Amino acid sequence: MCGIAGCLTREFAPLPAAIGSRFKQAIAYRGRDGNGEWTDGRQAHLFHSRLSIVALDDGAQPMKDIDDRLTIVFNGEIYNYVELRAEYEKRGARFHTSSDTEVILEGYKLKGASVVNDFIGMFAFAIWDEARRELFLARDRLGKKPLYWTDAGDRFCFASTLDAFTGLPGWTGELSRGALDFYAAVGSFPLGLTAFRQARSLPPGATAVVRPGADPIIERYWRLDFSRRRAMSWKAALAEYEEILTDAVRLRLRADVPVALTFSGGVDSGTIAAVASRKLETRLACFTVDYHTETDPSEETLGAREAARQLGLDWHFLHFEYADELFPALDAALAAVDQPFNNVTISYSQRLYDAIRPHAKVVLSGNGADEIFLGYRGNEDLRRRDSAALPGPLRRLSRFLPEQRRKSSRLAAYQLDYLRANLRSYPGDIPVEEMLDGVAREIDACGVGGYGDLYTFMALNYYTCDANFRMPDIAGLQAQVEVRSPFLDHRMVEFAARLPIRFKIGDIDNATYNKLLPKRYYARHVADDLAWADKKGMGWNIRFGDSFARDPDFRSAYEGALQAVAGVGLDAERFRGAWDAFTRDKLAGVLFPPTGGVMMAGFMLGRWLQVHDRGAARPVADV
Structure with missing residues (x-):
């Protein structure tokens, strides 16, 4: 992973040195293995800071293609770059490095903007096309990697961090009270907006084309689709789950540096460890953080230790004395956070990544499984509410009723009622109804058809964006480790969206049977008391x-x-x-x-x- 920044001027003009210095300073924490900059000498200027994970010797950026037409700065990883390289070579592509960055360049030459559909990974990148005199921007499907932009006088500027815009001509740093209100209500900012009135975020699953002096032309290339629900047997569901997860873990083990695992001992991290060791013959060092003493032991830490023993893992434990350490650790972590962040766990997550760094430079994580498979306490009520939406005799037939699967408008109205009750209007700021319309359009576009779908939609887009995307990105890079999440592979997310809710919620009265399919699979690898333990989570005893x-x-x-x-x-x-x-x-x-x-x-x-x-x-x- 890396940091990227750049700008495109309306007229031919050199970039003031102060702006270039600000860009380089702002993205420096994101990659300390190298840095680079490039300009066409007229309008385009690109900057990069590198955390080296693959192609350690020949992956420096900004990188030009072999024909000297395209120049790229790229943040993230394309996990399937080896397979894509072979495919593109068959179509005539030539390569002069071993990096995934060059695979993006050659794929773009072959396919244009549609190349993003080939990628399995997390990414944000910018490509300057000298022949077309245009800048192409892209962001991964779920928005794991950030990409912000603003207009600064006669310049279009973009960066991995909003801090890069401080000091730009015309930048006031004015906060949007409407966006902050929205953040406080649901845990993240409206799609495409930020905490700052002058800055925008490229939406997840989107590309943009920018030409000198023109506004960005933004297009969405991916949305999660809940409308493709399909019936399947338990045998088929477990087999498909294992196949997707095994490949997701296999690809995320691909690195030229050591790989480790954050480990709570629960279903998600435990399953990743089991798949890595028993399906892929890779035993990962695993790391747990918690408050755990002889007089105040943590059930989660004891469970993690036992799970590591059963799975044959090299287990490391970090004690976090939260009464004394939480605020200093939190402030240190927030120093690099460019807009409000809603999860205090960044404090001890940052400490955990710092502890991992001497052992590994890539860290696998179980993030995302609870959101897509409904693993949280209270999620069991979602199945009850879905069932209650129909008269009793029709409940068993609900999967055959299109109107039951596509209740998007009613569910959007339900969600908007909550938001409307918690948002205020501020003169001159973004109107409340404009923000609500954006949420409603996305709910409809994603085919949300039930309360379980709605929860997953809101969690992936708002509730837990900070925990699943921003925290691994920012805190991980502060520690100079790259965090990878197999459960947030888009193929797994799409599989979960197709899955009927009975595979996720097993008992509407008992949270033990939430996240049912993953627990049934995990029970193949560990004792039942671990597989079916009540959900707690990393740092459970940090109260x-x-x-x-x-x-x-x-x-x-x-x-x-x-x-x-x-x-x-x-x-x-x-x-x-x-x-x-x-x-x-x-x-x-x-x-x-x-x-x-x-x-x-x-x-x-x-x-x-x-x-x-x-x-x-x-x-x-x-x-």
Whole structure:
């Protein structure tokens, strides 16, 4: 993985040295193995910082194609580049390096924009086409790799981080209160928008063509499609699951540097370890982070140790003393985060990646399985709600009814009612209805046909984007490790979208049978008490929620965060109310208070504002 940046000017003009320096400085943390820059001497300027994973000796960027027509900067990995190289060579492509970067270039020459459909991977890249005098941008299907852009005077600028735009001519750094409100409600920003009014994000699964002086022409090449539900037997479902996952893991083991695994011992990371060792003959060193002492042992850590023993893994444990370490670790992690981030787990995830780096440069992760296979506590109710949508006699026949599979409009209305109740209008900012229309269009375009579909759609696009995409990208690169997620292979995500909900939720009254198919598969490799254990997750015993309810230092930190939120003109009282309700529930013994998400969104928003010196010192303008 790497950092990329660049700009395209309207007129022939040299790039001011200060802008080039800012680009290089902003992306430097993303890759410390090398850096490069290129210009055509007239309008196009590209910058790159490299974390070397494959083609260590001949993969430097910016890279030109063998015909000297195309120049690329690329962030990410094309996991199937070996297979694509062989395919493209049969069609006449010539290569002078062993890198996946050159495979993108030669594929683009053969297929143009449609080449992105060939790629299995995570990527954001920019190609300058000298013959056409245009810039081609692309981002992977799920949006694992970031790609932002802005207009700066007479320049179109893009980068892997929003920090690259600081100091550009005309850049004010003005925050969008509408986008921040949306973030607080669902955990991420509206599609294509950012926390900053002057910056945009290329949507996941999208390409853009930019010509000097013209607006980007953006096209979506992929969306998750829930409308292709198909009946299958358990035998067929398990076989297809194993086939896809085995190939996803195989491709993600492909590297010219050591590979390791973040390991909770649960279904997702445990299955990756089992597939790697028993199907692919690769035993991975695995790493767990938690709070675990003799007097306060962690069930999850004990389970991880036992799972590692049963799978024959080299297990490493990192103790995180959260009462003392959480805030310093959080602030250090947030320093490189370019817009608000909603998950406090970045604090100890950053520490975990730092601990892994001396052992490996690539890390596999179980991210994404809970979102696509409905593994969270409470997800069992989604199947109940899907069944309740039809009269009893029709429930068994629901898979044959098109109207049951395609309830997109009603489900969109349900989701929008929640959002509308939690969003405010701000004069001069993005209108609430414009944001809601964007969500509704995507729900419809993806063919969302049930509450289970809706949850997966919202999780992949909003709820857990930070945990699944931004945290591995930013925190991993701060530690100079590349995080790869086999369950977020687009083929696995598409398989899960086709799967009837009975393969995901086994019992509407018992969360033990959530994520049913993956658990049944994992039970082939470990004892039942591990395969069917209640979901906990990495860092289960790091009880920061209890601390926010009871510890005076944590409560003081929360109050400071709310002051920063109020300082940018947002409604801090909403978060204070959620915090008060969260505290009451925690003190009453409620394990998962329903206001926890809103409470944490308020804290993380405020903490980011404090770390980046925003708050009261930088009020948000109304116009």
